[in-house]
Amino acid sequence: MIRVEDLVHRYGATQALDGVSLSVADGEFVLLAGANGSGKTTLVRHFNGLLPPDEGRVTVDGRPVDEDVVAARTSVGMVFQDPRDCFVAATVGADVAFGPENLGLAHEEIDRRVGEALAAVRMDGRRDERIDALSGGEQARVAIAGALAMRPAHLVLDEPFAGLDWPARTAVLDRLVALNDEGTGVVVVTHDLRDVLDVADRLVVLSAGRVVEDGPPESVASRLAVHDVRPVAADAPP
Numbered sequence: 001m002i003r004v005e006d007l008v009h010r011y012g013a014t015q016a017l018d019g020v021s022l023s024v025a026d027g028e029f030v031l032l033a034g035a036n037g038s039g040k041t042t043l044v045r046h047f048n049g050l051l052p053p054d055e056g057r058v059t060v061d062g063r064p065v066d067e068d069v070v071a072a073r074t075s076v077g078m079v080f081q082d083p084r085d086c087f088v089a090a091t092v093g094a095d096v097a098f099g100p101e102n103l104g105l106a107h108e109e110i111d112r113r114v115g116e117a118l119a120a121v122r123m124d125g126r127r128d129e130r131i132d133a134l135s136g137g138e139q140a141r142v143a144i145a146g147a148l149a150m151r152p153a154h155l156v157l158d159e160p161f162a163g164l165d166w167p168a169r170t171a172v173l174d175r176l177v178a179l180n181d182e183g184t185g186v187v188v189v190t191h192d193l194r195d196v197l198d199v200a201d202r203l204v205v206l207s208a209g210r211v212v213e214d215g216p217p218e219s220v221a222s223r224l225a226v227h228d229v230r231p232v233a234a235d236a237p238p
């Protein structure tokens with residue numbers, strides 16, 4: 001369980017989060033939407049201690065994130081907007097192995113986790129390929145595998161569909177749905193709500209650093225225009 005209570009975050013004079021309270025249960029599939037600059041990225045960066053709260057608190061499974069960042073990062077896997085920001089190695093297998101290696105796991109366990117994570121994103125058998133030779137959709141799936149190799153309870157993805165063509169987007173979404181069916185919680189920050197509304201449990205909308213909607217996707221979606229949110233990004237592929 002990720003629990004955010006009265007969270008305030010400031011960047012200098014900019015108040016990016018203005019008292020956000022939100023809980024994400026294990027196994028939930030949550031969409032986080034909102035206009036540009038509403039605070040979505042800032043909020044999810046608090047889920048695993050990438051940013052410290054100015055006020056309020058964030059706990060994962062009851063433990064304050066800022067007191068046990070390692071536990072939070074093991075429980076909450078983060079995939080950033082540009083998958084290239086996630087990579088630390090040149091080849092697929094070496095990159096996905098990086099997290100488990102840092103946990104100090106035995107070689108056989110690392111190998112098993114890399115195999116499972118790559119299979120979960122349908123990239124098995126491609127460990128030795130160079131990441132920079134992969135398509136954007138394949139890179140997105142390797143970035144997800146890197147997070148999965150830590151066996152997180154929650155997978156948080158910031159704009160996972162940005163820059164992907166429709167088949168690649170569908171492949172990534174299919175993988176997220178399958179992972180969620182197997183029990184992994186999924187939190188997706190997105191400007192593009194096509195298809196995902198049907199698979200999510202909840203749609204949370206931020207506006208000016210506050211939660212302004214939180215409920216079943218079909219009912220919240222009917223009120224998106226009120227918050228200046230379009231269900232499809234202006235630059236999304238058809």
Ligand SMILES: Nc1ncnc2c1ncn2[C@@H]1O[C@H](COP(=O)(O)OP(=O)(O)OP(=O)(O)O)[C@@H](O)[C@H]1O
Nearest residue numbers: 011014015016034035036037038039040041042043
């Ligand atoms: N590193 C930073 N330094 C200063 N201000 C920042 C920084 N990051 C974000 N902000 C500001 O904080 C506010 C919230 O930004 P944030 O990126 O969290 O919103 P967002 O909803 O994810 O936006 P977008 O949809 O455009 O990615 C914005 O006003 C933004 O300009």
